[in-house]
Amino acid sequence: MNVDDDQFDRQKRVAGWNQEKIASAKVCIVGAGALGNEVTKNLLQLGVCQLTVIDFDTVVKANLNRCLLFTQNDAENKALKAEALSLAAKKLNPAAVVTPIIKNVEALDDKFFSGFDAVFGCLDNLGARLHVNANCYGKVILIDGGTSGFLGKLQVVQAPAACLECGLSKQDYGLLWKKYSCVGEMLDIIDPKMPALPTTTSVIAGMQVNEFVKLILKTGTTLAGKYTFYNGLTGQTNIFTIEKRNSCPVH
Numbered sequence: 001m002n003v004d005d006d007q008f009d010r011q012k013r014v015a016g017w018n019q020e021k022i023a024s025a026k027v028c029i030v031g032a033g034a035l036g037n038e039v040t041k042n043l044l045q046l047g048v049c050q051l052t053v054i055d056f057d058t059v060v061k062a063n064l065n066r067c068l069l070f071t072q073n074d075a076e077n078k079a080l081k082a083e084a085l086s087l088a089a090k091k092l093n094p095a096a097v098v099t100p101i102i103k104n105v106e107a108l109d110d111k112f113f114s115g116f117d118a119v120f121g122c123l124d125n126l127g128a129r130l131h132v133n134a135n136c137y138g139k140v141i142l143i144d145g146g147t148s149g150f151l152g153k154l155q156v157v158q159a160p161a162a163c164l165e166c167g168l169s170k171q172d173y174g175l176l177w178k179k180y181s182c183v184g185e186m187l188d189i190i191d192p193k194m195p196a197l198p199t200t201t202s203v204i205a206g207m208q209v210n211e212f213v214k215l216i217l218k219t220g221t222t223l224a225g226k227y228t229f230y231n232g233l234t235g236q237t238n239i240f241t242i243e244k245r246n247s248c249p250v251h
């Protein structure tokens, strides 16, 4: 075959590349919003074929400044985000199967998550993040991303290194407490809409999928147990080691 006819020819030229390993990886994307769109796009371009996307929400116009795979039609028809992503994915890579799961992530347990090679946290709230963290720890690597305006974060959770909850501050617990009633049910409060840019989304999603590539190809140095903070206003990226906390309830 002519090298220009192979969709993956240029990445196969990267030292140590193994396209079969990338293609056969099973990944889960939790959250089909901005990061979920961008992570899915990157995975499809790399040739990942088995993707599962979890989200119960519907597309609105305000998503379209940073969600590449959603359309004006999706917003007008109030399409389910996970289904819209799945349909758009087929156009990008017909060989890929993107399975939409229309559920609150908190309805899914560790048995569900342990069936994947990697789980991508693409969520906008701490409660859901901690649920995924607790159900992935020790079973499957979690590559968690988050953004707020020009700022972004990346955290790679892989046992035995620290988990997301190890790095929580008292202030974080305070915020969480506000969000849940004393019986553990989510309070019906309106979240403030977070500032969100397509540029920061691309940077953080790119970092998330880069970590996945290193994990699958067993190359480079992973950021497991580290917290990476990206500041788009200065262009600086700082990486902190998170200490594993003995009192952490997850392990």
Ligand SMILES: [Zn+2]
Pocket (backbone or CB within 6 Å): 162, 163, 164, 165, 166, 167, 245, 248, 249, 250, 251
């Ligand atoms: Zn922990």
